[in-house]
Amino acid sequence: MVRSEQVRGPAAAVLRVLAVAAAYWAGGRIGLLQQVVVEGAVVTPLWPPTGIALACLLWIGVRVWPGILLGALLTIATIDSVGVATLGILAGNTLAPLAAYLMLRRVGFRTDLDRLWDGLALVFLGALGGMLVSATLGACTLVLSGALPLGEFWPVWSAWWAGDAMGVLVITPLLLVLRRAHLPRDTRAWWWTEATVLGLASLTVTLLATRVSLSLLFLVFPMLIWAALRFQLPGSAPCALLISVLAISAATDGMGPFEGRSVLEVMVVLQALNGCAALTGLLLASIVTEQNAVRRKIEKACSDLAEVVEQLAPGEGAHSWTPRDGGRHPGEQRRTGQGPGPDMTPG
DSSP states (O other), X not given: OHHHHHHHHHHHHHHHHHHHHHHHHHHHHHHGGGOEEETTEEEOSSOHHHHHHHHHHHHHOGGGHHHHHHHHHHHHHHHSXXXXXXXXXXXXXXXXXXXXXXXXXXXXXXXXXXXXXXHHHIIIIIIIITHHHHHHHHHHHHHHTTSSOGGGHHHHHHHHHHHHHHHHHHHHHHHHHHHTOOOXXXXXXXXXXXXXXXXXXXXXXXXXXXXXXXXXXXXXXXXXXXXXXHHOHHHHHHHHHHHHHHHHHHHHHTOGGGTTOOHHHHHHHHHHHHHHHHHHHHHHHHHHHHHHHHHHHHHHHHHHHHHHHHXXXXXXXXXXXXXXXXXXOHHHHHHHTOSOOSOOOOO
């Protein structure tokens, strides 16, 4: 029995590592479907593996980092031959999610994303801060290997950093939501109706905004606000992903507001849209979730207080008075000055 458990532990660890590697590689294959060449370097406006890697670290822990390393190696091998020059890129793709994870754990990040602090931490530490590692090591590796002129360092670096950061902003919240997804207890027909209408409206509006030549990209934000206010992160995360995917598709095809623009202009407009959409959905959903939690705590405290009052003075509880004097509770009458005051009749 002891020997069986000793074998089962390492086997489970190996399976977890392989699963993370497979998920990373699959995300890389999906990301490469919409790749952009910036100054000779292949970058993607949205790099899903960074979001997948960070989500796996948040779920399982730092012990799955070999899976990230293996997945990054397999992904690089699908783009180019693996050599000494790719070690820097491999190190950056592995260390960036690890750095983001360690910073998030340091500040007490909660995967429920039920506080505004969690949303801000994921944005500034997980995405914008942690992905500096991969962009810097990757771009420096290309320069040192001679594959990238030094004068083109910053355009490639910024595109690399933006793509990795968008992977965290869009993919990580979605995966964290899917892990704990469940239907509300009081799910009714109206809930499904509103969710369906929201999905169809988001699809229609995003297609319109990204396919017509007019500058109508701002039309997607009411959909995000609707999703965040009504469904919180389970609604805003898929909505942000839908907007990002359709916008990237239009940008790489040179359609709508991206038509006739240079590669740099397309990347700037696209990443500005994707970044603002992800930030709006994530932070607004976190605020609403936190406010709902505070409201539930207040309601629970009021209910507990009412029970205590009922136990201490059962004859004076809210259920012991009779509806007279216009149906007002005696306490309310005294507060408004409309009920009889204390008995002032001389003894």
